[in-house]
Amino acid sequence: MKTKLLNILRLMFLYRPFEVVLTYFTSDSIFGSFISKIPPNHYQYKNPSLRKAKRNGIHYNLDIGARTQDDLYCIKELESIKENDTVIDVGANVGEISLRAANIVGNKVGKIYSFEPDLINFNRFLKQHEN
Numbered sequence: 001m002k003t004k005l006l007n008i009l010r011l012m013f014l015y016r017p018f019e020v021v022l023t024y025f026t027s028d029s030i031f032g033s034f035i036s037k038i039p040p041n042h043y044q045y046k047n048p049s050l051r052k053a054k055r056n057g058i059h060y061n062l063d064i065g066a067r068t069q070d071d072l073y074c075i076k077e078l079e080s081i082k083e084n085d086t087v088i089d090v091g092a093n094v095g096e097i098s099l100r101a102a103n104i105v106g107n108k109v110g111k112i113y114s115f116e117p118d119l120i121n122f123n124r125f126l127k128q129h130e131n
Contacts (some may be wrong), residue, residue, distance in 0.1 A: 006037065010041065013040050014040055014045065022039060042064060046065065047063070049063060050062070050063055051063075051064050058099045058103070058128070060094065061094075081100075083110065084106065084110045086110065086112075088115075090115050091116065092125055093121050093125070094125055095124075098112050098114040
């Protein structure tokens with residue numbers, strides 16, 4: 001019953017004006033918190049559902065109908081990466097972790113190694129670097 005009610009509430013946020021407001025309030029929320037559960041599920045969007053988003057100074061082109069990209073559009077928090085760390089991003093998808101980690105580790109000692117085997121996601125990853 002709780003899930004059905006939440007899914008009905010989520011339908012309202014499929015409409016762009018409501019989505020923009022929701023994104024504003026959820027972009028810094030912690031995964032698992034109540035507010036992080038409000039955005040619609042990726043499968044509720046028509047494919048493709050392309051959006052532009054800016055997170056931590058990085059511009060993304062996202063398909064929020066894709067399972068892994070809808071979280072980035074609404075919610076993300078990255079912790080534990082520090083300046084000068086080495087980060088290995090296996091299954092890099094569109095590059096969220098890689099790009100955000102690059103901003104944190106810096107360009108002197110820190111290193112980012114990214115691997116994305118899926119050609120579609122790899123091409124989207126490359127586009128993120130063009131922005």
